[in-house]
Amino acid sequence: MSEPNISAVLLEKGNLKLEERPIPKPGKNEVQIAMHSVGICGSDVHFWTDGAIGPFVVKAPMVLGHESSGTVSELGKGVSHLKVVLHLTSVETDCFTFTCTCPGDRVAIEPGVPCRYCSACKGGRYNLCPEVKFCATPPVDGSLCRYYVHPADLCFKLPDNVSYEEGALLEPLSVGVHACRRSEVTIGSKVFICGAGPIGLVCLQVAKARGAAQVVITDIDVKRLEFARQMGADVTVHVTSRDGQEVADQVVQRLGCHPDVTIECSGAESSIHAGIYATQPGGVLMIVGLGRRLATIPLLDAALKEVDIRGNLRYANDYPTALAMIASGQVNVKPLVSHRYSLEQTLEAFEFAKKGEGIKVMIHCDKNKA
Ligand SMILES: [Zn+2]
Numbered sequence: 001m002s003e004p005n006i007s008a009v010l011l012e013k014g015n016l017k018l019e020e021r022p023i024p025k026p027g028k029n030e031v032q033i034a035m036h037s038v039g040i041c042g043s044d045v046h047f048w049t050d051g052a053i054g055p056f057v058v059k060a061p062m063v064l065g066h067e068s069s070g071t072v073s074e075l076g077k078g079v080s081h082l083k084v085v086l087h088l089t090s091v092e093t094d095c096f097t098f099t100c101t102c103p104g105d106r107v108a109i110e111p112g113v114p115c116r117y118c119s120a121c122k123g124g125r126y127n128l129c130p131e132v133k134f135c136a137t138p139p140v141d142g143s144l145c146r147y148y149v150h151p152a153d154l155c156f157k158l159p160d161n162v163s164y165e166e167g168a169l170l171e172p173l174s175v176g177v178h179a180c181r182r183s184e185v186t187i188g189s190k191v192f193i194c195g196a197g198p199i200g201l202v203c204l205q206v207a208k209a210r211g212a213a214q215v216v217i218t219d220i221d222v223k224r225l226e227f228a229r230q231m232g233a234d235v236t237v238h239v240t241s242r243d244g245q246e247v248a249d250q251v252v253q254r255l256g257c258h259p260d261v262t263i264e265c266s267g268a269e270s271s272i273h274a275g276i277y278a279t280q281p282g283g284v285l286m287i288v289g290l291g292r293r294l295a296t297i298p299l300l301d302a303a304l305k306e307v308d309i310r311g312n313l314r315y316a317n318d319y320p321t322a323l324a325m326i327a328s329g330q331v332n333v334k335p336l337v338s339h340r341y342s343l344e345q346t347l348e349a350f351e352f353a354k355k356g357e358g359i360k361v362m363i364h365c366d367k368n369k370a
């Protein structure tokens with residue numbers, strides 16, 4: 001029997017409510033998923049508190065959540081690579097009834113649904129599709145609910161040794177995979193990561209897994225740096241200055257050399273400065289953090305050092321890599337989950353996430369599974 005489809009709906013800026021919505025039916029090539037774990041992302045909190053991120057404005061009620069996993073509960077037509085939960089009553093005798101339940105496939109959900117037809121999609125860079133429909137980016141509903149429908153090819157079956165929470169964490173991890181791939185972090189790389197939040201930490205783990213020789217990470221929060229060290233950072237630098245040159249000098253001094261790659265995950269202008277000043281001539285500065293639309297940066301320094309400044313939008317074809325890295329133990333994202341709430345406690349969970357304490361807040365949507 002299905003539970004009511006409790007959904008975390010952002011009605012308007014500042015107004016997040018649990019509502020019962022109809023249980024969606026999967027269409028062709030889609031699956032219905034009984035949701036299990038949904039991580040709260042900075043963007044979810046932002047839409048709730050500010051009602052907008054850049055050009056994306058909440059104009060109509062929208063379900064939040066895009067870092068998620070669950071169990072396939074219904075198949076649409078044409079889906080053959082996933083299986084659904086089956087309840088079979090196979091044996092009935094005077095003394096007992098033997099009921100067999102085959103669980104449905106556990107899956108992680110890649111939240112961006114591209115058009116599949118444009119040149120970006122056809123070229124394999126579907127994250128750049130102008131028509132992409134991304135969970136919990138207005139006006140598209142997210143997956144913080146009990147039942148959700150998604151294209152089956154964007155649902156990745158989790159092997160037995162990968163948990164639902166790890167499945168949900170594939171989303172931020174895929175950002176790290178994409179960023180390290182685009183910035184060409186490789187064996188022996190010296191990497192500088194600005195910001196030790198969840199994205200900085202997944203970039204750190206992916207960089208190490210790709211063979212980076214040394215990773216230095218910076219933050220303004222000492223506790224985060226302590227945690228980054230536990231997650232594998234070789235060097236940490238506590239940022240106390242807004243002067244990018246000063247921070248760059250500290251990074252170079254502590255690292256013993258200029259980094260080949262800098263991955264900016266803080267969105268702070270001074271960190272972009274630090275990245276440009278610190279990066280080795282001929283290196284790469286990867287912009288992952290989203291700050292102000294117009295930034296003043298030492299462009300001439302970047303140009304004269306041939307430091308390539310590259311952008312990063314989410315991920316494309318990175319989920320399978322992220323999943324393989326978790327399944328094989330090359331990365332361990334489990335420690336990122338610092339707090340857990342039930343779907344019923346969504347508001348509490350958001351209030352907590354807003355404070356910026358902890359690392360990743362996870363919401364469990366499934367009543368039956370812990
Ligand atoms: Zn996210």
Ligand SMILES: [Zn+2]
Binds near residue numbers: 117119
């Ligand atoms: Zn497209």
